[in-house]
């Protein structure tokens with residue numbers, strides 16, 4: 001870890017740390033996204049580098065935090081504000097303490113069977129070191145009871161990853177597919193960064209587990225870069241159970257804020273589950 005930080009600071013000195021070297025992700029973490037029945041859903045929201053488990057950034061209260069839900073094909077999607085459940089927490093990253101969020105979404109707010117697309121639209125974040133604003137439109141999906149719903153629906157966000165597989169229903173080794181969208185339109189030949197949540201959160205301590213789950217022999221396996229095809233689609237086989245973050249950077253329409261570069265990114269969280277023995 002220390003070695004890595006040292007290498008990183010040398011990289012910064014030499015100016016060779018590129019945006020894609022190891023991207024930051026808005027983490028939306030809940031222990032289980034495929035729920036058998038309606039349950040309380042605890043969620044942690046932290047802005048960090050997921051494979052390395054840090055460094056973590058302060059995160060301001062999201063501009064919007066909500067879910068969309070749709071019962072069957074013949075009804076209107078319903079949007080429910082989840083901001084009332086947000087609570088600021090202190091996140092520990094080594095000896096630093098950072099601002100993060102926890103939401104305890106009560107059972108009766110996600111009571112019906114089906115899919116819940118949970119979305120964060122954050123304020124642009126000024127990233128001092130990289131010298132740019134970052135705004136990551138982030139999604140995770142929770143299913144209650146195995147009944148399908150609006151998992152396939154694109155929400156028309158400025159930057160979005162539309163799922164072509166249910167993000168909560170993937171065996172380990174299964175191929176996950178998605179489409180990168182900019183204001184609802186596919187983005188061909190754009191890079192998608194895939195990172196494994198190598199330091200899962202310790203929810204009682206408000207920190208990332210110190211021990212990594214895997215060691216990567218090369219940086220290109222820490223932040224795996226793939227590309228969309230001419231239709232904006234990508235696919236990735238997830239080799240290990242747990243959480244996989246997909247990030248498409250700078251795909252949103254806005255590129256500037258206060259005279260500085262603004263990166264409008266799309267994040268989608270996908271859970272892979274081992275076959276039972």
Ligand SMILES: [Cu+2]
Pocket residue numbers: 022023024049
């Ligand atoms: Cu970063």
